[in-house]
Each structure stands twice: as C-alpha cells, then as structure tokens.
Amino acid sequence: EDQVTQSPEALRLQEGESSSLNCSYTVSGLRGLFWYRQDPGKGPEFLFTLYSAGEEKEKERLKATLTKKESFLHITAPKPEDSATYLCAGRFSGGYNKLIFGAGTRLAVHP
C-alpha cells in the first residue's frame, strides 16, 4: 500500500532559525511529490511539485528536494508568517491523479 509519512508532527523555531521538514514515501511508482501549505481554517495552497530524484525547487525561503525515498522542505531564515501546516502528498502510478497525503507538520515560527 502506498503511504506518505511526515516528520516531525510539530516544529517550533525562532525567527531566523533554519530547519527542514521530512516526507518519506513507500517506493512503488511515485509519479510526483507535492508540497502544500495550509493556514488555519483554510484549504491547502500548492507550493511545489517534484518529479524525479535529485530535483530541487525554490520559492522565497522554501526549498524542496527529492530523493528516491523521501523529500525535504528546507526553510531558510524563517519568519513568523511562515507559520502554517505543511502537507506533502504523493501521486503513485495507477491512480487518476489521486494524491495520498501525509498528516502534515505544524510549523510555528516565533519572533
């Protein structure tokens, strides 16, 4: 069964303290790895798609990377407005663009 697991469940950072979030997945025909940001009371907002091992994408203070077993979301010098839940999801071969989501990492960045 295809699975996506995120760690840690929650992360508290001081403003400017860089860190990484992890997303691991079962290796059975990954067709794409997606990162979303979700603010309280809102729907997930798309951040990145990664297709193949070695690929990297950046947006402001965020950089997503992909290996054959996991993906990382690196947050460089975070600000309080980066506080949110970050979700990763995998699309696996055989699905009609169906995504399997991890439980998310709740990030809190304090001034």
Add this chain to the structure above:
Amino acid sequence: NAGVTQTPKFRILKIGQSMTLQCTQDMNHNYMYWYRQDPGMGLKLIYYSVGAGITDKGEVPNGYNVSRSTTEDFPLRLELAAPSQTSVYFCASSPEQGSLYEQYFGPGTRLTVT
C-alpha cells in the same frame, strides 16, 4: 476568477439528518475531488470525478454520495449523518490528466454531527 468555492462554511447536523455540501469551480477543470480532514490525520479521498457524468469511490466513501451533472459542480451528499462524519471537508479540482498537475483546493466546510 474565484477558483474553487464551497458552501456552507460551517454546519451543525443532528444524527440522522441529511445535507449536501456544494462545490463549484470556474477553471474548466475536468477532475474534481472530495476530501475529509480529521485532526492529526492527512486528507482522505472520499470520491472523485474525471468528468461530467463520471464518478468513482476514493478511500473512505461509506456514508456519502456524489453526482457530477456539469463540469463546474460536484456536490457531496451525506445521508443519515453520524458523529463519525464530523470533519472538515475540502473540494479540489485539477486539469486534465496527462501531466502531474497540482490540485486546487476550496476553503473547506466544517461539519459537526451531534
């Protein structure tokens, strides 16, 4: 361009009542999805549709029904509501399959069944 809209934003149901959660998208996407999100859990797929008139079950379809009569609308029907259906429901849409398009999500409906 409104994207994906959902109504209502909040609803409280009594056990055994029925309701329909509305979802509309204005991006002309063929693919639409319904998810539920429970605290501490990932989004779980309830039903999805690949085009008007075509729907299929996701991971957790029991207790729900859907229809897709137009490209724009994808309502989710709850029959005989149960406390286990207390959750936040998200509708999403994506363009044609053929590339790995991201899904665009609505703002959600928070449902409580008491």
